Structure formats: C-alpha cells, structure tokens
Amino acid sequence: MTETAQPRPIVVGYDDSAQARDALAVGVALARATGYPLMLASAYGPVAALSQDELDARGAEVLDQLERAADSLPTELSTAVELTAVPGSSAAAALHQLAEGVHPRAIVLGSCHRGPVGRVLMGSVAERLLNGAPCPVVVAPRGVAGRDPLRLRTVCVGFDARAEGWTALQRAAQVAAAAGAHLRVVMALQPLTGTPTMPMFPAEVVAEHHRRAEIELDRAVRSVANRLEAEPRLVRGYPEAVLAKEAERDVDLLVLGSRGYGPLRRVLLASVSTELMRSAPCAVMVVPRSAQPELTGEGMAAEDEFVASG
Numbered sequence: 001m002t003e004t005a006q007p008r009p010i011v012v013g014y015d016d017s018a019q020a021r022d023a024l025a026v027g028v029a030l031a032r033a034t035g036y037p038l039m040l041a042s043a044y045g046p047v048a049a050l051s052q053d054e055l056d057a058r059g060a061e062v063l064d065q066l067e068r069a070a071d072s073l074p075t076e077l078s079t080a081v082e083l084t085a086v087p088g089s090s091a092a093a094a095l096h097q098l099a100e101g102v103h104p105r106a107i108v109l110g111s112c113h114r115g116p117v118g119r120v121l122m123g124s125v126a127e128r129l130l131n132g133a134p135c136p137v138v139v140a141p142r143g144v145a146g147r148d149p150l151r152l153r154t155v156c157v158g159f160d161a162r163a164e165g166w167t168a169l170q171r172a173a174q175v176a177a178a179a180g181a182h183l184r185v186v187m188a189l190q191p192l193t194g195t196p197t198m199p200m201f202p203a204e205v206v207a208e209h210h211r212r213a214e215i216e217l218d219r220a221v222r223s224v225a226n227r228l229e230a231e232p233r234l235v236r237g238y239p240e241a242v243l244a245k246e247a248e249r250d251v252d253l254l255v256l257g258s259r260g261y262g263p264l265r266r267v268l269l270a271s272v273s274t275e276l277m278r279s280a281p282c283a284v285m286v287v288p289r290s291a292q293p294e295l296t297g298e299g300m301a302a303e304d305e306f307v308a309s310g
Contacts, residue, residue, distance in 0.1 A: 009039040009082060011104040013095055016065050019110025019142065024069060026140040026283045027108040029150035029252075031077060033179030036105050038073075039082040040066045043094035059085045092128035099135050106136040106285065136171060138253075138285045150252065150283075152179040157255040158243045158276075159187045161216040164257030164287075171287045172255035173224045173299030183230040183299075184251070187217045188242040225303040240276065247280045255285045 012027035014020045024040070031038040042062045050058065062085040070081045088094025099107060107129065129137055144150060157172035159165045169185065176183040192201050192209055201209075217232050224230045235242045247254050256276060276284055 007037050008103050008105050009037040010034075011039045011041050011095070011098065011102070011107045013091065013107060013109045014040045014042050014066060014069055015091075016069065017110065018145070019140075020069075021110070021145040022140040022142060023108045023110040024073075025145040025147075025150055026138060028073065028077060029152055030106065030108065030138070030175070032074070033152045033181070034105075034175060035178060037080060037082065038077055039084060039102070039104070040069055041084045041086055041095060041098055042066055043086050043088050043091040045087050045094065046089050048089065055087055059087065090128070095129055096133065099133060104135050106138050107133060108138040108140060110140050111142040134288065136285050136287045138283055140283050141281060144283070152176075152181045152252045154182045154184060154251050155179070155253045155255060156184040156186060156243075156246055156249075156251040158239060158257070159185050159217065159220050160239075160257075162257075166220075166257075168255050168257035168287045169220055169223070170300060171285070172253075173228060173230070175253065175255070175285075175299075176228055177225060177299035177303070181252070183224065183228045184233060184246070185217065185220050185224075185230050186233045186235065186243060186246050187213060187220075188239040189213050189234055189236045190238055191236070223301050225299050225301060227303075228299060243276055244280065247276070247282055251282045253283050253285060254280055255287065257287055 010027050010030050012020075012023050014024060027038060030036070042065060044058045044062045045055070063083060066083040066085065070078050070083060072078075073081060084098065086094040086098050088097060095107060098104075109129065152175065155172050155176040157168050159169055172185075173183060175181070189210060192206065213234055217234050221230045221232045233246070235246070243254065243256075254276065
C-alpha cells in the first residue's frame with residue numbers, strides 16, 4: 001500500500017511577540033482561505049551556548065508558549081494545528097532547517113517592531129530567511145492582529161514576462177482560487193532608457209514597446225482559470241512605484257517573484273521586492289523563482305481543461 005503524502009503546511013514563525021501575533025493573524029487567514037494545515041514553529045537556542053538540560057528546558061518552555069497560542073485560534077484550526085520547537089544557532093537558521101524538512105506552502109513572519117503601524121517592515125529574521133528560503137515567505141504588516149480578522153478578498157500579483165513573474169502568477173492564482181478572492185494582475189510598463197546617441201525613441205518604437213507589454217499581460221490573464229476573472233492592469237512607471245501604489249488599493253496579499261538569478265529553489269530579493277517588503281500596507285509574499293506549479297492546476301487554465309474533460 002502506498003503511503004499518503006503529508007499535506008504541506010503553512011508555517012508561522014512564532015515567539016509570542018506582537019509581531020508574531022501579526023504573523024499568526026495572516027497565517028490563520030491563509031489557512032482558512034486555502035484549507036492548508038497550519039504549523040506554529042518557534043526557534044530556541046543558541047545550540048552551542050546551552051547544555052542539553054538547558055536546551056530541553058527551553059524547548060519545553062517554547063512548546064508551552066505555542067500551546068497557548070494554539071488555544072487562541074479559531075476552533076476549526078486549534079484542533080488540527082501542529083506545534084514544533086526547533087533548536088538552532090539563530091531563528092532564521094532554525095526556520096530554514098525546518099522548511100527544508102517539511103516543504104511548507106509558505107513561512108509567515110511578522111514585521112520589525114520599529115516599522116509604522118499598518119506597514120510591512122522586514123526584521124532581521126525575515127531578511128535573513130528571505131535571502132535563502134526554499135519556499136515562499138510572507139511578511140505580515142504591523143498591527144494586523146489588532147484589526148478585524150483578515151480575509152483574502154483581493155490578491156494582487158506583480159507580473160513580468162520572465163520566469164519569476166510566471167511563477168508568482170501561478171502561486172497568486174492558486175491562493176486567489178482557494179480563497180474565492182479577486183485576482184489583480186499588474187504589469188509595470190517601464191519607460192525606455194535612452195542613450196547619448198538616441199535620447200528620445202521614435203513614436204513607433206514606443207508604441208511597439210506598449211503593444212508587446214499588452215500581449216504579455218493578455219497571455220498572463222488568459223493563463224488563469226476562467227472562474228477567477230482576473231483583472232489586468234498595465235501601468236506606466238517603474239515596478240517599485242507602480243506596485244506600491246497598487247498595494248494601497250484594498251489589496252490583502254501582494255505576491256512577488258524572486259529575481260532571476262542565484263541558487264534554484266531559493267527566494268532571492270531584488271530591489272523591487274526589497275522596497276515593497278519595507279513599505280507595503282498589506283501582507284507580502286515572495287515566491288522562489290523555481291517553485292514548482294501545483295499538479296492540480298488550481299487557479300490556472302489547466303483547471304478549466306480538467307473541468308471540461310470531466
């Protein structure tokens with residue numbers, strides 16, 4: 001008999017701080033919207049500085065802390081949530097090791113406590129983890145735990161025609177489909193950069209640049225499942241500014257791709273991702289550039305083909 005694979009969880013990095021409670025609020029929203037299991041994880045250590053007895057005692061304290069957090073969850077989640085205390089040389093290292101073992105759908109972290117309320121601002125753990133995580137990383141905006149329970153009504157994805165843009169689109173479509181959310185696909189039409197010999201481009205070159213972007217965006221929208229009715233938005237400007245403005249338009253989750261180089265299956269922040277992780281008013285997910293599409297095709301055109309064939 002073939003063993004059934006364990007469902008991949010959404011991991012929330014938790015340490016009982018205000019930022020951790022923000023992360024938990026976003027993790028709960030994702031778990032409720034998608035049906036994925038929830039795992040609360042807390043790192044403790046440093047391993048080299050503590051004796052085994054001290055490590056055991058600290059691990060027990062961390063598990064008690066996680067159990068109290070689990071008791072605060074909605075009933076449908078509190079009975080199924082998994083708790084894990086992970087020893088490590090640092091919180092980032094421990095969570096990275098955990099991710100390598102359980103292959104989570106995403107790791108959710110809180111913002112830095114110095115950030116403005118209602119905004120994302122990376123802390124040291126998030127920054128270290130984002131520059132090497134093997135799975136999507138979500139950073140919660142500060143103060144979200146003190147608001148009404150978060151619901152995923154609008155998922156916005158920053159799209160370009162490179163591989164990381166398509167990877168981000170697939171993950172955004174999957175989350176939006178599971179949540180019954182509106183999907184907004186935003187593409188920045190960057191101005192053409194002139195040269196000393198050609199500071200201004202002819203009108204036909206500018207028009208062709210715009211036409212190609214429209215074609216790429218149309219392909220992206222047509223690749224999404226029909227039931228999502230994805231909203232395309234082609235906006236003139238640089239990606240940082242365009243996506244920052246879009247995030248202000250009632251977006252609950254902003255999905256970004258990693259940059260197009262570096263180790264495969266790792267999140268690597270580009271300047272666009274870095275800027276938005278520091279300033280966005282909503283939860284931000286950064287997806288590894290080589291994350292594998294889900295075989296179900298949920299949220300993508302493959303889903304329509306499956307329904308038609310059934």
